[in-house]
Amino acid sequence: MDLANRTRIVGLLHPGAMGVTVGATLRAGGADVVWASAGRSDASRARAEEAGLRDVGDLAALVDAADWIVSVCPPDAAERLAAEVARLGFGGTYCDANAVAPARTLAMQALISAAGADYVDGGIVGPPAARPGTTWLHLSGPGADVMVPAFASGPLAAVVVSDRVGDASALKMCxxxxxxxxxxxxxxxxxxxxxxxxxxxxxxxxxxxxxxxxxxxxxxxxxxxxxxxxxxxxxxxxxxxxxxxxxxxxxxxxxxxxxxxxxxxxxxxxxxxxxxxxxxxxxxx
Ligand SMILES: NC(=O)c1ccc[n+]([C@@H]2O[C@H](COP(=O)([O-])OP(=O)(O)OC[C@H]3O[C@@H](n4cnc5c(N)ncnc54)[C@H](OP(=O)(O)O)[C@@H]3O)[C@@H](O)[C@H]2O)c1
Known part of the structure; x- marks a missing residue:
């Protein structure tokens, strides 16, 4: 079925304190948000369940199911996670929303693009979003604008910085x-x-x-x-x-x-x- 005629499936890696508010925002916008419980703690599970995220088990199942993947994890795990998603042959759109250097986001773009997927750079400013007007996901790269409407219901807001991969991460770093x-x-x-x-x-x-x-x-x-x-x-x-x-x-x-x-x-x-x-x-x- 054409994506325009069905619910978009977004894989969230992972439902941490911030990640779960990204997931909740995408759900509020109508997406089916899935996560992978393998290897994650009880705290992540509790957050995911409370936000109504759907557990698909492991990373391979998530890669298989998702149209988009949004990565919100510790910065020093971000590139390993992107490499694993690329190795599993992801073919949708991958957004790294972590606090990483522009050079690292470009390295992840290379990995993801080589697998045949699209890459959007991201960086989050503000506390885990409990209400509107506190937290922003900055996006950059060709295709960044396509993601924005999915966040329109809030509470977390998405804004495009530019069409250049690296700019959203540069803003976060600065x-x-x-x-x-x-x-x-x-x-x-x-x-x-x-x-x-x-x-x-x-x-x-x-x-x-x-x-x-x-x-x-x-x-x-x-x-x-x-x-x-x-x-x-x-x-x-x-x-x-x-x-x-x-x-x-x-x-x-x-x-x-x-x-x-x-x-x-x-x-x-x-x-x-x-x-x-x-x-x-x-x-x-
Ligand atoms: N929290 C904030 O105020 C804030 C503000 C701005 C930006 N951010 C950005 O959001 C990202 C994550 O923040 P958060 O608040 O969601 O962190 P968090 O509460 O510590 O959660 C991190 C998530 O990633 C998982 N994780 C832990 N170690 C991992 C590893 N080695 N590989 C893959 N996943 C791992 C955790 O799972 P388990 O613990 O269950 O294993 C958890 O689900 C960071 O890039 C950060 O810069 C956060």
């Missing part, structure tokens, strides 16, 4: 360079003040500068710990993006190291105290 880079700098700053015994004095000065700012800084660090394990890879992608524009890589190489020191907070229930965060930053093996 955006996250500051948001996540500055959080890593704040972590290093507070840990250094702690190590030197002047943290209370620093916080007192922040309060003189702007009442409430020391509490806001602590909350920002405590909040980031759950995702820090994933940010290490993203910081390396940003460093590679800077290098390709002949800019210093040191900011984000250091930020990767900061996030690596916080990776142990993955899957811990509740946010740690600021003292626990600083202890992890200052711990030596």
């Amino acid at each position: 955006y996250a360079a500051f948001t996540k880079g500055s959080t890593a700098l704040l972590a290093a700053q507070l840990a250094c003040a702690q190590a030197l015994g002047v943290r209370s004095a620093l916080e007192a000065q922040w309060e003189r500068d702007e009442p409430g700012s020391s509490g806001a800084a602590a909350a920002r660090l405590r909040r980031v710990t759950a995702k820090a394990w994933r940010f290490e890879g993203e910081m390396h992608e940003i460093a590679a993006t800077f290098a390709a524009s002949d800019l210093p890589v040191g900011f984000h190489a250091a930020a990767a190291e900061i996030y690596a020191r916080l990776a142990g907070f993955r899957r811990q229930p509740g946010a740690p105290s600021l003292e626990q965060v600083l202890e992890a930053l200052l711990a030596r093996e």
Whole structure:
């Protein structure tokens, strides 16, 4: 049957905190969103079930069923996943929506195109979308505009950056360079003040500068710990993006190291105290 006359099937890899909101948005727009439970955790299963995504079992079955595949996974897993989808002979449209360097998205485009599929570059800005107006999927490449109407019901919105593969990833890298880079700098700053015994004095000065700012800084660090394990890879992608524009890589190489020191907070229930965060930053093996 012609695709125009039947429900589009979209394979979602995978239903993480952000991925599931991509899936829910596509479902709201009328797509049949499928996922592959093989190898995934109970947390992904619970999110997928709550969002009404259809489990097809494994990646091969998903590749077989899907017209489109949207990849929303840890950045350092993105290229391996694209290679596996290409190896399985996917022939539809593949959208990588991960926080990766433009060079990596071009490498994935080459893999996917060699398999005979179309490739759309993507990058997401904002928190997992619970309501409209918070989160945007930037798309680029020939054919990016074809995907936009599928997201029209929200809550996540899709916008086309350009018709050039690489631009959506470049935008994501430039955006996250500051948001996540500055959080890593704040972590290093507070840990250094702690190590030197002047943290209370620093916080007192922040309060003189702007009442409430020391509490806001602590909350920002405590909040980031759950995702820090994933940010290490993203910081390396940003460093590679800077290098390709002949800019210093040191900011984000250091930020990767900061996030690596916080990776142990993955899957811990509740946010740690600021003292626990600083202890992890200052711990030596
Ligand atoms: N969360 C945000 O606030 C946010 C904001 C902007 C952009 N994004 C982008 O969204 C992407 C994923 O974020 P998320 O919040 O959905 O992450 P997440 O909650 O950690 O979920 C990641 C998903 O990928 C799966 N996964 C874990 N390791 C994998 C591997 N090695 N290979 C393949 N899949 C793997 C996970 O499955 P299991 O855990 O079940 O194994 C889970 O379903 C990233 O590229 C990120 O840059 C997220």
